[in-house]
Amino acid sequence: MSLQILVTGGAGYLGSIMVPDLLSLGHKVTVIDNFMYEQNSLAHVCANEHFDIIRGDIRDESLMKQKLSKADVVIPLAALVGAPICKKDPVGATTINHDAVLMMLKHVGRQQMILMPTTNSAYGSGDKNNFCTEESPLNPVSKYAKDKVEIEKALMEHPNAISFRLATVFGMSPRMRLDLLVNDFTYRAVNDRFVVLFESSFKRNYIHVRDVSRAFQHGIKNFETMKGQIYNVGLSEANVSKRELCETINKYVPDFVFLDAPVGKDPDQRNYIVSNEKIERTGYKPAHSLDSGIKELIKGYSMIRNTRYGNV
Template identity: 40%
Template sequence: MRILVTGGAGYVGSTLVPMLLEQGHKVRVLDLLKFGGHGLLPCCQHRGFELIRGDIGDDATVKTAIQGVDAIIHLAAVVGYPACKKEPQVALATNVEGTRTLLRHRVKSQAFLYASTGSIYGTVPDYICREDTPKTPITLYGETKAAAEDMVMEAGNSIAYRFATAFGVSNRMRLDLMPNDFTYQAVRNRSLIVYEAGFKRTFVHVRDMARSFIFALERWDAVKDDVYNVGHESMNFTKEQVARKVMEHVDYYLHFAEVGKDADQRNYEVSYEKIRAKGFETTIDLDTGVAELVRAARLIEFQNPFANV
């Protein structure tokens, strides 16, 4: 199969693209390379790998990128509450208008797989979020992803995956994700302050996210034209539970603050019955993911140019 992966050099893409290539697919990546392309270096050994450096909001670039592909996996986005708050106009241009540009030039026969997010649920009164739970995003990130998801599903021959909070080691690492951040602080700083310890999130490992796209491609007729939460109920944890899981692997000082709060106020549990009924199960639990994050944190070094020690 010939597959276009937008944002393929990012956190999820740099995990997914090598998997697709190993399965024998031809993969074209469209990415602005805002954070570099080092995560895709191992892909260069495959003749079926192609990179187009460009913006999904540029019509000419998108026309070239989608030409001749059977499926489009749309990952490109400004991801997360802080990044969208920092550059709101870029977030709107990328997450909403970039998706609109892709759909405008895409041929209906091309399968369209969209990476949405559980952030679109916001805070909900019934606490257990299912695919028919009303979308009430509380951040610009959630709003842009919800708007794009609506466009994708209206276009047809598509799916939207509402992913749990991602975590785990990737070729293009991110340390802003809660389990990744908690683990890095524990390893490097030997201390962690946690606000709103009882707030609950649901998590999914980045490799399971990548596997879910491959799952859909292999069963397209059975899953298309629908929305799915992607994760597992066993991965619903409070922030305190995540911090204490890290403590099982790292000896560090943990403090739960009574004053202060996170800007992102999501607090919910999610049901994954729908995608499980189709045959998809996640494979990596929190303990396994934290263990690998500890090993990775010991490899990552940041140097402060203003320090003399």
């Protein structure tokens, strides 16, 4: 069945993978994006008659009301993503990540479907066992995580919503981000041949950007059985520490050197093992391993020679 899907921030890191995937399934997709990174990452789908794109701001209430009224499915990706950019622009973070999403939820009808990415960084340092399920208490540290927790609470009051708590995403995308941990460490390995680690024993979970798209497709396909729920979305075999991540990269970049030094602190204090069992019970399983993603990034970095692909 073809659906009318509205994707905000659809020209971003996630959307640039997800939007072509949704179009390939026969859906009609409208994207709203402000193109703050001057990207043209959806140029290759402009010929698709089922694709529409608006240069606009999700804080524009009249624009959002107009476009929301025509949607069967809403996927709100637009955000200032990550603790560093939210710290750099707290006003923008509040108005985009918090206020605009609350405004959007006010105008989404009860029959419309919403599938939204939130974050597992809200687990903070985890519980005493550092093992987190969807039922674990949240302990957001950064402004980014705190705003996402508030938005998720409001989202789950809507009768037709799914929240995907995403692990740290990695992999190549037409709107690339180098500031994500796997992407960052692999870039440093390829170009600098070394990285200095802080809190190297801290564990977190990871997920390939294409598997994020697959999770949203899975949610749309199985919406009636999944709605009203929160799901962790990550690679169950990729609950690894920063040092273990570097050791994995080292297999493919043999002269990569990584050293420990007490020189920094994770703004979200992420140190946990995340269970993805709940979404796996619905039939979803990631298709891209950490190793395959690292090999993909190494190839991609032969094309990328600067740092304009970050969020900060």
